[in-house]
Amino acid sequence: MSYDVFLVSALEDRDTAKLIARRLRSLKFRVWLDQKQENEVFDAKDARDAMNSQSMLVLWSQSAVKSDWVRAAAAVGHSRGDSLVEAALDKTIPYEPFRQHKRFTLDGMTSRKTPPGFADLIDELGRRQGRIGLRDWMGYGAQDEDQRIDWLAAHPADPLAVEAKKKRDKDLGIKPAPAREAIGAAALAAASLRGTSTPPQAATAVNGRKNGAAPLASDGAIKTATLVEDALGFGTMASVGTAIVAMLFLAWVFRSQPAVRPGVSQTAIANSQMVTCPAGTVPRALLNVLEPGEIIDDTQPQVIDDTAEDPS
Numbered sequence: 001m002s003y004d005v006f007l008v009s010a011l012e013d014r015d016t017a018k019l020i021a022r023r024l025r026s027l028k029f030r031v032w033l034d035q036k037q038e039n040e041v042f043d044a045k046d047a048r049d050a051m052n053s054q055s056m057l058v059l060w061s062q063s064a065v066k067s068d069w070v071r072a073a074a075a076v077g078h079s080r081g082d083s084l085v086e087a088a089l090d091k092t093i094p095y096e097p098f099r100q101h102k103r104f105t106l107d108g109m110t111s112r113k114t115p116p117g118f119a120d121l122i123d124e125l126g127r128r129q130g131r132i133g134l135r136d137w138m139g140y141g142a143q144d145e146d147q148r149i150d151w152l153a154a155h156p157a158d159p160l161a162v163e164a165k166k167k168r169d170k171d172l173g174i175k176p177a178p179a180r181e182a183i184g185a186a187a188l189a190a191a192s193l194r195g196t197s198t199p200p201q202a203a204t205a206v207n208g209r210k211n212g213a214a215p216l217a218s219d220g221a222i223k224t225a226t227l228v229e230d231a232l233g234f235g236t237m238a239s240v241g242t243a244i245v246a247m248l249f250l251a252w253v254f255r256s257q258p259a260v261r262p263g264v265s266q267t268a269i270a271n272s273q274m275v276t277c278p279a280g281t282v283p284r285a286l287l288n289v290l291e292p293g294e295i296i297d298d299t300q301p302q303v304i305d306d307t308a309e310d311p312s
Contacts, residue, residue, distance in 0.1 A: 003032040004129060005085075006053035008073040010063035011037065013089055017059060019111060023118070027134060028159035029125065042072035050076050054083065055128050057121075060103060061089040074098060085128075087121055131158055 005024060009017035014035070021033045032049050046069075050056060056077030064070045077084035078097060086094075088103040104124070105117035119135050126134040133155055140147050152161040169176065 002030070003049065003053040004030045004055065005032070005125060006050045006056045006073075006077070007031055007033045007059070008056060008064075008070055008077075009059040010061060010067040010070055011040075012063035013059055013061050016089060016106075016109060019109065020057075020059070020106070020118075023114075024122075024125070027122065027137070028163055029129075037069070040068040042069050042076075046073065047076060051080075055085050055125060056080075056083055057085045057087060057125070058098075059087050059089050059106070060092060060094045060098070062092045064089075065092055065094050085121070085124060087117070131155075133158075 007017055007021055007024075014037075017033060018035065021031045024031045032053055034046075050073060056073065058064070058070065058074045058077065060070075074084070074094075084101065086098060086101050086103045087106045089109075090107055093099060104121040106115055106121070107117075109115050109118065119138060122134050122138065126132060133151065137148075137151055137160065140151070152158075152164050155161050156165075166176065
């Protein structure tokens, strides 16, 4: 993750560093501060976070000049040229090469007291971020709502204005526009579903990185994604409609037909076999069933003839 400000302080100045970090974050600066730091070792992770920050803010004090961690971090910031910003929490003067650098005086800063040097520090950090007018914003109070609205309207690209717009849209129930990264990914997914090759713009936007920047979808990828989504929506509806028409047509072709035999009023299923006989006759298979036999009255008790000869 990249940061706007990498905040460096001694362990003894941690409370003041937290206060400064809160003030900076209220102005929508992305601030790195290790609040759980317990040692004086400037490790590889600290160096990586420092290199990923646009500015390094070192808070010099009597404790800071004795801290190995502060000196190591300040050396990394100094090696990056113009990224180092220095502030003084007391009258202590740091050693070379930091002695000659400009230091913003924050001596006596508390939650209720803000020294003038803090506004100068904000101007410097804002200049590095391409942000102007932050000193004016800091001067507005709770009763200056109109001035705040005018300031946001005059600086629409400032993170403060962007955050205010997000909050206003959320209150109104307006969903945020899809991110450019998501649009580029949609273009790639849609192209793969269609079996086409990935547009060069979308491939570069999603998979490629330039100068270490995060991948962004190009305007060509966004337009491609929009056209593909429209085509897929129309194609899906057309496919479903065609399938329904085909099913109805097949059902009409292979429907069951009534089979009518001459002289017979009863219908039968078309794929069944029907046997007919001339009028006044019965099928031969029924003759054995219809042959006359002895009629037995089983309502009367039967008399057994003992005089009958034994067949054996």
